[in-house]
Structures are given as structure tokens and as C-alpha cells.
Amino acid sequence: MWRDTVLVAGKDLRIELRSRVVLNQVVPVAVIMLVLFAFALGPDDAPLVQAAPGLFWVAVLFASVLAVQRSVVVESSDGARDGLRLSGLDPAGVFLGKVAAVAVQLVALEVVLSAGVVVLYGAHVRSLGALVVSCLAGTAGLAAAGTLYGALAAGMRARETLLPFLFLPVAAPVLLAGTRAWQVAMGTAAASPGDPWLRLLVVFAVVYLALGVVVFGPLQEAS
Amino acid sequence: MTAPAASVGPWSRRATWTVRVLGLGAALSVAATVWLGLWVTPPDQVQRNLVRLVYVHPPIAWVALYLAFGVAAVSSVLWLWPRTRSPFWDRLAVSAVEVGIVFTALTLITGSIWGRPTWGVWWAWDARLTSTALLLVLLLGYMAIRRVPADGDARARRCAVVVLVSAVDVPIVHFSVDWWRTLHQGATVFNANLSPTIHGSMAWTLLLGFVAFTLLFAWMLAVRYRIEVLWEHVEETELDVALHERWAEGSLPIATVPDGRAATVPDGRAAAVPDGRAAAVPDERGAVTAVPDEPAAVVAVPAEPVA
Numbered sequence: 012m013w014r015d016t017v018l019v020a021g022k023d024l025r026i027e028l029r030s031r032v033v034l035n036q037v038v039p040v041a042v043i044m045l046v047l048f049a050f051a052l053g054p055d056d057a058p059l060v061q062a063a064p065g066l067f068w069v070a071v072l073f074a075s076v077l078a079v080q081r082s083v084v085v086e087s088s089d090g091a092r093d094g095l096r097l098s099g100l101d102p103a104g105v106f107l108g109k110v111a112a113v114a115v116q117l118v119a120l121e122v123v124l125s126a127g128v129v130v131l132y133g134a135h136v137r138s139l140g141a142l143v144v145s146c147l148a149g150t151a152g153l154a155a156a157g158t159l160y161g162a163l164a165a166g167m168r169a170r171e172t173l174l175p176f177l178f179l180p181v182a183a184p185v186l187l188a189g190t191r192a193w194q195v196a197m198g199t200a201a202a203s204p205g206d207p208w209l210r211l212l213v214v215f216a217v218v219y220l221a222l223g224v225v226v227f228g229p230l231q232e233a234s
Numbered sequence: 235m236t237a238p239a240a241s242v243g244p245w246s247r248r249a250t251w252t253v254r255v256l257g258l259g260a261a262l263s264v265a266a267t268v269w270l271g272l273w274v275t276p277p278d279q280v281q282r283n284l285v286r287l288v289y290v291h292p293p294i295a296w297v298a299l300y301l302a303f304g305v306a307a308v309s310s311v312l313w314l315w316p317r318t319r320s321p322f323w324d325r326l327a328v329s330a331v332e333v334g335i336v337f338t339a340l341t342l343i344t345g346s347i348w349g350r351p352t353w354g355v356w357w358a359w360d361a362r363l364t365s366t367a368l369l370l371v372l373l374l375g376y377m378a379i380r381r382v383p384a385d386g387d388a389r390a391r392r393c394a395v396v397v398l399v400s401a402v403d404v405p406i407v408h409f410s411v412d413w414w415r416t417l418h419q420g421a422t423v424f425n426a427n428l429s430p431t432i433h434g435s436m437a438w439t440l441l442l443g444f445v446a447f448t449l450l451f452a453w454m455l456a457v458r459y460r461i462e463v464l465w466e467h468v469e470e471t472e473l474d475v476a477l478h479e480r481w482a483e484g485s486l487p488i489a490t491v492p493d494g495r496a497a498t499v500p501d502g503r504a505a506a507v508p509d510g511r512a513a514a515v516p517d518e519r520g521a522v523t524a525v526p527d528e529p530a531a532v533v534a535v536p537a538e539p540v541a
Contacts, residue, residue, distance in 0.1 A: 160399075163379070167384065180371045180375070180403075181372070181400075183368060187414055211406075218402055222402060232391065
């Protein structure tokens, strides 16, 4: 399973390296979102600094829809999905591989976005470690839930509109917990004992990874 | 091409009676709840007449959040489990989801009606409210996936997974919003006021409300299940019927009568040409010539002179 994971993740990342769709299209869109948020809330710094964690995660959420869509599109042409099924790879490995590829792309995007939040909004980072850890946990959850829904919507008509409709409400806890964790890390909210938000992000990621490993095989048969 | 598949027979006698009794029981008990709730029970000391919503709102919420969603979740799991897989579970799941949407929406609406005079707002970011609203969105997503054309097995599989994912997500949302509120600012709306001690006629009315709405749910579920069976039948036979009708149009002569209507339609609806589409012009001898005004219109062959 792990070998298959590495294979599939490597394949998706290689496609991304060669096509650069996420880098050249999705990342700029996310940065534009930051600018648009500033137009909506600015030009004063105070509301932007206050809202920075939430805006960051909203941008990540919408960008993850685009990244997942890209990850589905990669499989949709030239009978790639059938090829993947014929290859004899473990469905769980395929799922984890696609999750890993999406997560790596999202992490790269988050680096750009957090730099944007600091530069454009003037937000201060109090604890870089907490910021990074919550980012990684939230990204794993988003990638897992997104890939699961991507597999669900793959091969369907109206996929582009259906995916955000299904995925965004499910991802709501990540937005909630990620924002709170970032508020603590940026010093705009007081820390609570035991980091409940980080734990929530981890639970979300683990639940959706487990769910995906179980149902990805049956879902592949459906598309 | 064979004739349309065997038609779906009516419900068996026993099933018909069961559903009728269910429906009658639901109607009577809902009526009794309304009567008891509006006229017999006294108004509450604190909430006055608003308390009467308590006989309706919790039972509806119970049906929406536990019964409907529970039935949908259990039948989805049973469908996904290879040993118990049968179309029955898929139909039951979609029926439960659709009835559940109605009850979830009613839960939110009755809650808002109660919340406006009590809290002063239609909506509060409370854990229960938020997770109920999210459940509604997820159920609507289920119906959206349901409507995408796909073959039965693939559709059932996707739908079952959607229910499963929603079942996992709703508790997570509930807890996260709960923490969100309690860690962010204290719960201001759900205070001690909300749980008034209920006794006597009020308790009995509330209990009856639960029974009434459970019966109503069971009846709606049975009827919706029947609709799903018929719907599948329509989907299977639709093409056959349409083909037969089209063939009938092409092979049978169609005479037009002077008022412009097409006559001699084989079964009364196959080739009905709307008024004015086929303009009939009677000539001196009384024969009728039809002038079709668009390619789809059938060229009329006068079978007999019309008097």
C-alpha cells in the first residue's frame, strides 16, 4: 500500500511539475483572493489583522476545491481512471497517493498565502511552530475529504459545480478549527489549555483518511 | 424491441392496509396534538403561548435528526455491505433522505419562529442550529448527486458514500461549533429558561407529539418508497413507450378534420398534433388536405372523405 502511495503521489506531482497548472493558475487565484478580501475589509490594518486567520483559511478552502478538481481532471482523460484500476494498485494506496499529492501542492500554496497575509495584511506571527503544525493537520484533512469527494464526483456530469457544493460544507470544521488555531498562533486570541483546535484538525484528518481508505475502492468501481 | 416491461403491480392488500392505517393514525394523532397543544394545555408562566411550539418542534427535530438520518445511514451501510446489498436499501435511503429534508427544513423553520420572540433573533450560531443547517445542506447535496444521471448501481454506491460521510461529519461539526461558542464567548442563548419543568397535560401532549410525528414519518417514508419504485419503473420503460409512440405515428394514417385537429390517433395520445399545427384546408369535393407547417408534423393521408 505504501509503495503504491508513493507511486501515485509521484505520478501526480510529476504531472504538476510538467504542466504547472496549480502553480501558474491556482496559486495566483488564491493571492487574488487575499487582495479582494483586503478590498472588502480594508484599507485600515486593524480589521485585516483581526480577520487575517479566517481569510487565510477561506482562501485555502477555495483553493483546495480548485486543487482537487485539478487532481480529478488529471485522471479524467485518455481513460486514465480505467488504467489506474487495471494497474492493480491497491485502492487505498491510490487514495493516499492522491491525498499526498494534493496536500503537497496545498502546503506550497499555504506558504505563499501566509507570506501574503504577513506582507499584505501586516499580521504578526507569535508562534511559528503552532502555525505550521495546524497548517499541516488542516491540509491533511482538506486533502483527504477533498480527494474523497473528488473520487465521488469523478466521471459525473456537472462535476465542477457539484464538488464545491458537496465538499465545502463538509470542510467547515477545518475552517473553524484552523481559524481558531491561527488566531492563537498570531496572538489575536487567547490560547486555550490543551490545544483543542489542533486536536480537532488532527481528528478530522484521521477520520477522513480512514474513511477514504475504506470507501475509495468501492467508489472507484462506481465511476 | 420488446413491449414495455411488466408493469409494477399495485401494493399488496396487506401493504395497502398497513399504509392506510399508518396514514390514518398519523392524521388523527397530529390532529390530537394540535388540539391538545392549542386549546387544552395551559400557557407557560414564562414563555406564555410560545411554549406551544414545544409540542411540535422537538418531535420534528427528533424525526429529522435521528429517525430520518438514522434510517438513511443504516440503509446506506446495509447497501454498501456486500452480503445485504439489495435495491431495497437504496430506495429506503433516498426515501428517508427526502422525507428528512422536509423535516430538517421544518425543524429550522419552527426553531426560527420560536427563536425570534424568545431570543430576539431568527438565527443564532449555536451548535445545534449550525449542525442542523449543515445537515440540511448535506442532504440537499445527496439529492443533487441523486439527480445526476448514472446507472443504478453506481448512483446507489455514490449516494451511500455521501450519507456515510455526512454521518461522520455532522457530529464533528456539532462539537466544533460547540467549542467555538464556549471557547469564544459563553453560550448566551441556551440558558436555564429553555428547560422549563414540564408536567401534567403538557408532558402528555409532548409525548403524543413524538408519537404523531413518528407515525407521520413512517407513512411518508412508505409512500415515498412506493414513488421511488414507480419512478424506477418509469425510467426503465420511458424509452420503450416513447419509441412505440413514435412508431405508431409513422405507420398509421392520420386523417385531419376540418377544424384543424388531427384525428385517428392510435391510442389517443401518441400523435396528437396541437391545434393549428397541421392546417387543414378542405377543397370543393370535401376532401381534406393537410398542410404541415413544420417537418415534425405528420403528413396527413385522407383516409375517408369527411362529410
